[in-house]
Amino acid sequence: MPDSLPPIEDPLHAVVGSGTPPVIAPGHTFGSVTDKISAIVLARRTPLGWYLGFGTAFLLAILLLVSLTYLAVKGIGIWGNNVPVGWAFDITNFVWWIGIGHAGTLISAILLLLKQTWRTSINRFAEAMTLFAVACAGIFPLFHTGRPWLAYWLLPYPNTMSVWPQFRSPLIWDVFAVSTYATVSLLFWFVGLIPDLATLRDRSQSRVGRVVYGMLAMGWRGSAMHWHRYETAYLLLAGLATPLVVSVHTVVSFDFAISIVPGWHTTIFPPYFVAGAIYSGFAMVLTLAIPIRAVYHLEDFITMRHLNNMAKVMLVTGLIVAYGYMTEAFIAWYSADQYEGFVPLNRLAGPYWFAYWGLIFCNVVAPQILWLKRVRDSVIVLFVLSLVVNVGMWLERLIIIVTSLHRDFLPSSWGMYAPTFWDWSTFIGTIGLFLSLLFLFLRFLPMISIFEMRTILPQAKVDDGH
Amino acid sequence: MATRPGATYGLLAEFDDPTSLVTAAANAREAGYRCMDAYSPFPIEELHHALGSHQTKLPMIVLIGGLVGCLGGYALQYWAAAIAYPLNVAGKPLHSWPAFIPVTFECTILGAALSAVLGMLALNGLPMPYHPVFNVPRFALASRNRFFLCIEATDPKFDVEDTRRFLETLNPLEVTTVAD
Numbered sequence: 001m002p003d004s005l006p007p008i009e010d011p012l013h014a015v016v017g018s019g020t021p022p023v024i025a026p027g028h029t030f031g032s033v034t035d036k037i038s039a040i041v042l043a044r045r046t047p048l049g050w051y052l053g054f055g056t057a058f059l060l061a062i063l064l065l066v067s068l069t070y071l072a073v074k075g076i077g078i079w080g081n082n083v084p085v086g087w088a089f090d091i092t093n094f095v096w097w098i099g100i101g102h103a104g105t106l107i108s109a110i111l112l113l114l115k116q117t118w119r120t121s122i123n124r125f126a127e128a129m130t131l132f133a134v135a136c137a138g139i140f141p142l143f144h145t146g147r148p149w150l151a152y153w154l155l156p157y158p159n160t161m162s163v164w165p166q167f168r169s170p171l172i173w174d175v176f177a178v179s180t181y182a183t184v185s186l187l188f189w190f191v192g193l194i195p196d197l198a199t200l201r202d203r204s205q206s207r208v209g210r211v212v213y214g215m216l217a218m219g220w221r222g223s224a225m226h227w228h229r230y231e232t233a234y235l236l237l238a239g240l241a242t243p244l245v246v247s248v249h250t251v252v253s254f255d256f257a258i259s260i261v262p263g264w265h266t267t268i269f270p271p272y273f274v275a276g277a278i279y280s281g282f283a284m285v286l287t288l289a290i291p292i293r294a295v296y297h298l299e300d301f302i303t304m305r306h307l308n309n310m311a312k313v314m315l316v317t318g319l320i321v322a323y324g325y326m327t328e329a330f331i332a333w334y335s336a337d338q339y340e341g342f343v344p345l346n347r348l349a350g351p352y353w354f355a356y357w358g359l360i361f362c363n364v365v366a367p368q369i370l371w372l373k374r375v376r377d378s379v380i381v382l383f384v385l386s387l388v389v390n391v392g393m394w395l396e397r398l399i400i401i402v403t404s405l406h407r408d409f410l411p412s413s414w415g416m417y418a419p420t421f422w423d424w425s426t427f428i429g430t431i432g433l434f435l436s437l438l439f440l441f442l443r444f445l446p447m448i449s450i451f452e453m454r455t456i457l458p459q460a461k462v463d464d465g466h
Numbered sequence: 467m468a469t470r471p472g473a474t475y476g477l478l479a480e481f482d483d484p485t486s487l488v489t490a491a492a493n494a495r496e497a498g499y500r501c502m503d504a505y506s507p508f509p510i511e512e513l514h515h516a517l518g519s520h521q522t523k524l525p526m527i528v529l530i531g532g533l534v535g536c537l538g539g540y541a542l543q544y545w546a547a548a549i550a551y552p553l554n555v556a557g558k559p560l561h562s563w564p565a566f567i568p569v570t571f572e573c574t575i576l577g578a579a580l581s582a583v584l585g586m587l588a589l590n591g592l593p594m595p596y597h598p599v600f601n602v603p604r605f606a607l608a609s610r611n612r613f614f615l616c617i618e619a620t621d622p623k624f625d626v627e628d629t630r631r632f633l634e635t636l637n638p639l640e641v642t643t644v645a646d
Contacts, residue, residue, distance in 0.1 A: 030611035218593035233586035
């Protein structure tokens with residue numbers, strides 16, 4: 001939290017006051033915060049659990065490599081996609097991963113602008129989660145092209161074929177939105193890391209550590225004028241990332257909404273996609289934060305206050321998503337268009353009914369228990385619920401894509417989609433890639449922003465005698 | 467500044483908390499020192515004011531970067547869709563501007579964000595692997611829990627003895643000479 005935005009809540013006050021848990025446990029100093037977070041990275045011995053976790057994740061990442069290699073050799077016929085369901089698991093997974101990324105940007109940028117101090121201890125790894133989720137997301141459209149080695153054709157560049165991308169198509173908007181999002185997320189994350197990299201450089205015991213962190217820190221020395229420009233840049237980046245994150249899932253929803261397929265051609269899509277993205281993203285932050293906090297004993301920094309707040313954000317965005325489902329069904333009926341009207345009926349009672357009812361259970365029914373404070377205070381229930389919501393949001397994208405395509409206008413061209421082994425292996429493989437990157441991040445970079453944690457300590461306030 | 471061996475870059479005073487550093491910086495400025503810098507493990511807004519530093523040009527750079535991205539993005543689409551590769555899509559005009567807005571928006575953000583980061587680094591003179599303050603071993607704590615004020619030898623009022631005596635009056639933990 002930059003200094004230009006004074007915290008609205010005094011962390012210590014929270015303890016004395018209303019019984020709300022503090023955003024940082026009392027008794028910490030600049031030194032203790034620094035040492036505790038940097039020790040995780042600088043520890044000479046890597047915990048055995050890390051090897052187990054990384055090893056498992058890396059095996060799954062290898063499954064991804066095998067799947068993608070086989071796809072490159074054979075073509076996308078190895079997937080279950082076929083007319084009329086031309087988009088299936090691949091685009092479902094793309095939208096799911098991109099959505100997960102959104103919570104990272106929301107936490108780091110929007111909550112910064114809203115002066116929510118509690119974001120400080122979760123923003124770093126939420127941003128890392130964004131980057132890795134976007135990396136996983138990017139794989140799907142890239143390989144869905146069938147010839148990923150020609151994917152650069154998506155970019156506008158002068159070429160001997162004298163053709164240019166079609167800028168009236170939402171698919172090319174998506175290329176720009178997702179690549180800008182990936183770039184800006186990376187910049188935001190890296191800028192946030194610079195002062196902490198300097199801390200690691202100064203504290204590392206090994207020569208390799210000093211050299212590598214030193215190069216990455218670029219000679220950061222914490223000069224007052226540097227900090228001033230740094231904070232200006234950070235705040236401007238937050239201001240830029242805020243409309244960007246909203247635009248990304250809006251553009252993703254345009255991929256559907258601009259078409260005329262029943263079930264896709266709706267104006268509710270952009271807000272409903274953005275809310276769904278934040279919903280699934282917060283679920284993923286909880287899925288990751290709860291075990292990380294337990295394993296690395298970070299209960300002082302990621303307190304019940306954080307888990308509680310995230311649970312509340314999930315509840316609210318979950319309700320917005322539920323409203324989206326109702327609006328979809330209502331408009332389908334109200335339009336008096338028989339094709340539109342058929343979509344909700346087909347979802348409720350058609351061949352994919354189990355997926356639709358599963359989605360309603362996971363996204364609408366189950367999260368209602370978050371109204372209870374007892375539930376929001378229970379780490380285990382929150383963890384299970386976050387997994388349920390992750391599944392639910394994945395089912396939502398599957399339902400939107402598959403049930404809309406498999407029965408559209410002409411009953412003679414109706415069909416069914418079923419995933420193949422390679423559909424599953426590619427999807428599970430991206431989870432492996434995501435977790436592998438996350439494990440590497442936890443081991444080599446500070447998972448909590450050290451310098452921002454210093455700023456929320458009460459002793460960081462300058463006593464100017466007033 | 468001279469770079470001969472043994473030359474002095476300045477005098478570095480170490481403090482324990484942000485308030486002492488801000489007070490020290492304000493006192494040094496009041497005493498007439500101008501060429502100085504303060505180092506802290508986290509941003510301190512008051513410090514910037516106490517040192518009397520000027521405002522940064524960064525917002526203007528970001529604005530220009532954003533505008534370049536915006537105009538460049540739109541021009542690219544106009545040129546591609548209306549001039550280089552005119553294609554009749556569903557009878558829509560070649561210059562179908564509403565369809566060009568999303569990409570224009572993304573290019574604006576990209577231009578502004580890149581100029582914010584590169585502008586910040588350039589104005590800060592980073593990357594800069596070597597800086598004299600790193601010669602002081604205790605300066606490693608500037609990224610942990612210590613606060614430093616450095617009065618540089620380029621200051622017209624700088625004198626190794628007088629300035630050291632002045633810094634001692636500010637109740638530092640330690641005053642060190644910084645080799646250049």
